[in-house]
Amino acid sequence: AKAAGGNRYELADADSNARVIARHSLTNGLPAALERGEFFIEYQPLVRLADGTVRGAEALVRWLHPTHGVLGPDQFIPLAEDTGLIVPLGRWVLEQAARQARDWRDAAGGDGDRLRVNVNLSPCQLSHPSLVSDTVAVLEDAGLCPSALCLEVTENDLIGADEDALRPLRQLADLGVDIALDDFGTGYSNLSYLRRLPVSTLKLDRSFTRGMQRAPIDPVDVKIVEGIVSLAHTLDLAVTVEGVETAVQAEYLRGLGCDTAQGWYYARPGPPERLHTLALADAS
Numbered sequence: 001a002k003a004a005g006g007n008r009y010e011l012a013d014a015d016s017n018a019r020v021i022a023r024h025s026l027t028n029g030l031p032a033a034l035e036r037g038e039f040f041i042e043y044q045p046l047v048r049l050a051d052g053t054v055r056g057a058e059a060l061v062r063w064l065h066p067t068h069g070v071l072g073p074d075q076f077i078p079l080a081e082d083t084g085l086i087v088p089l090g091r092w093v094l095e096q097a098a099r100q101a102r103d104w105r106d107a108a109g110g111d112g113d114r115l116r117v118n119v120n121l122s123p124c125q126l127s128h129p130s131l132v133s134d135t136v137a138v139l140e141d142a143g144l145c146p147s148a149l150c151l152e153v154t155e156n157d158l159i160g161a162d163e164d165a166l167r168p169l170r171q172l173a174d175l176g177v178d179i180a181l182d183d184f185g186t187g188y189s190n191l192s193y194l195r196r197l198p199v200s201t202l203k204l205d206r207s208f209t210r211g212m213q214r215a216p217i218d219p220v221d222v223k224i225v226e227g228i229v230s231l232a233h234t235l236d237l238a239v240t241v242e243g244v245e246t247a248v249q250a251e252y253l254r255g256l257g258c259d260t261a262q263g264w265y266y267a268r269p270g271p272p273e274r275l276h277t278l279a280l281a282d283a284s
């Protein structure tokens with residue numbers, strides 16, 4: 001038993017060494033990957049629950065690694081944050097997404113005005129001195145109006161932020177950029193704090209809607225979502241729900257007054273062209 005235990009220990013150790021090495025080589029490869037154009041963006045539609053129309057899409061970055069294949073953001077965003085590469089990478093994502101949104105709107109003609117693009121912001125980007133000027137420059141270059149952009153910041157990144165730290169977000173919000181509080185409900189922000197934030201949308205974390213995927217529906221989850229929606233609407237905030245995977249869930253969440261939904265039930269993240277098809281289908 002002792003030998004087996006020892007073996008297991010060795011295995012775990014070798015495994016964690018391999019992870020450290022993999023982490024190093026991925027981290028070292030990030031700058032060249034950005035130069036070589038190995039990153040790409042998938043877009044996941046956001047759907048208005050009241051009538052099922054496509055409101056826009058969230059930009060989700062991926063890395064087509066030459067030897068490991070497609071890596072998801074959870075595998076490299078933390079590394080990019082540790083090394084500061086997240087700032088140029090995040091700017092690249094913003095540029096691509098803004099141009100893409102411009103294309104969708106042009107293609108949809110007059111009906112395109114409702115199409116928006118959501119872009120995730122890392123805490124390093126939030127505290128970067130050129131966030132506001134960079135964002136404004138990107139919007140101008142792309143010819144996209146500020147209200148067609150939604151920046152997603154997580155609740156945890158804003159917890160404890162004082163007025164100085166919030167100023168850039170407030171400036172962007174004043175320009176018309178929509179700010180969404182991502183992963184809402186997973187942090188510890190107290191509710192009165194919400195009123196001080198320059199946010200217009202709460203993105204309710206997937207963990208709250210999991211209990212509504214299929215019968216029997218979790219009554220506690222229903223109560224919680226009901227409470228959050230009523231609070232949000234009192235504060236004039238829209239509610240987006242993430243991780244909607246079934247028709248049952250979509251119907252429940254619509255009934256509870258959620259405004260917008262995102263999830264595999266509607267579409268998995270995919271190439272930008274697909275949004276053309278979805279949004280144009282709505283417009284006709």
Ligand code: C2E
Pocket residue numbers: 044059060061072073074077090093120121122182183242243244245262263264265269
């Ligand atoms: P997130 O912002 O919470 O994005 C939603 C995640 O849920 C995405 O994972 C999406 O693919 C996944 N998802 C969507 N619908 C469903 C569903 O119905 N069921 C389930 N189980 N999952 C669903 P993804 O693409 O792996 O992204 C993970 C996280 O990486 C994102 O979480 C976001 O925090 C971060 N991320 C992605 N792109 C960027 C970026 O450009 N910049 C930064 N800073 N972070 C990014």
Ligand code: CA
Pocket residue numbers: 058120152182
């Ligand atoms: Ca997000």
Ligand code: CA
Pocket residue numbers: 182183203205242
């Ligand atoms: Ca989220």
Ligand code: CA
Pocket residue numbers: 183
């Ligand atoms: Ca998340």
